[in-house]
Amino acid sequence: MAIDLDELRLAYELQNQVHDLDDGSWLDLEAGTLITHIGENPDLFPPLPADIETNPRYVHLPTRQELNLGRELALDFMAERRPDEVRWTRETLGRRGGWHRFKNHLEDIGLIRDWYDYQEQHTLQALKAWCESQGVEVVEKN
Numbered sequence: 001m002a003i004d005l006d007e008l009r010l011a012y013e014l015q016n017q018v019h020d021l022d023d024g025s026w027l028d029l030e031a032g033t034l035i036t037h038i039g040e041n042p043d044l045f046p047p048l049p050a051d052i053e054t055n056p057r058y059v060h061l062p063t064r065q066e067l068n069l070g071r072e073l074a075l076d077f078m079a080e081r082r083p084d085e086v087r088w089t090r091e092t093l094g095r096r097g098g099w100h101r102f103k104n105h106l107e108d109i110g111l112i113r114d115w116y117d118y119q120e121q122h123t124l125q126a127l128k129a130w131c132e133s134q135g136v137e138v139v140e141k142n
Contacts, residue, residue, distance in 0.1 A: 001029070001032035001135075001136055001137065002032065002136070002137040002138070002139045003027070003032065003034065003131060003136055003137070003138055003139070004138075004139060004140075004141050005124065005127075005128075005138050005139065005140045005141075006140075006141065007034055008034065008127055008131070008138060009123075009124070009127065011025035011034040011036050011061055012025065012061055012062075012123070012127060014036050014038060015036075015060075015061045015062075015063060016063055016064050018038055022037075022048075023037055023038045023039065024036070024037065024038075024060060024061065025037075025060070025061040026052060026058045026059060026060050026061065027058070027059045027061060027131075027134065027136065028057060028058055029056075029057050029058070029059060029134065029135070029136070030057045032136070034061075035048065035049075035052070035058070059134055062130055067123075067126040067127075067130065068126075069119070069122060069123055069126055071090075071093050073118075073119060073122055074089060074093060074102060074115075075089055075090060075093075077114075077115060077118050077119075081111060081114065082109070082111070089102060092105075103115070
């Protein structure tokens with residue numbers, strides 16, 4: 001079974017934006033499809049299978065935190081690009097509004113594009129590895 005990388009990426013992004021425990025994105029291991037559900041709009045999202053939380057055929061997509069793509073990734077990035085600012089980054093990300101300050105700082109020092117590229121590269125690597133652990137191949141259609 002193979003999953004399209006672009007579809008996987010979109011489902012993953014939606015997964016990371018939901019706050020309701022009944023919403024999110026799942027991988028259907030039998031059908032080889034992705035299921036996303038946000039809110040109660042049947043025109044956009046059909047009802048979820050009744051057994052989606054208990055049937056092992058459905059696997060909830062991981063979050064950024066589960067793939068270590070949040071704070072740890074930012075610290076790795078800074079360790080590579082600005083090792084003298086790792087402590088500042090750790091302290092900043094540990095406070096309310098830290099991500100906003102972190103990104104503003106990257107903008108100020110001309111590294112914001114590098115950060116987004118780094119984040120994208122590592123996200124795709126982590127998603128591919130996660131799919132491999134589920135026995136699913138990832139294909140790039142473009």
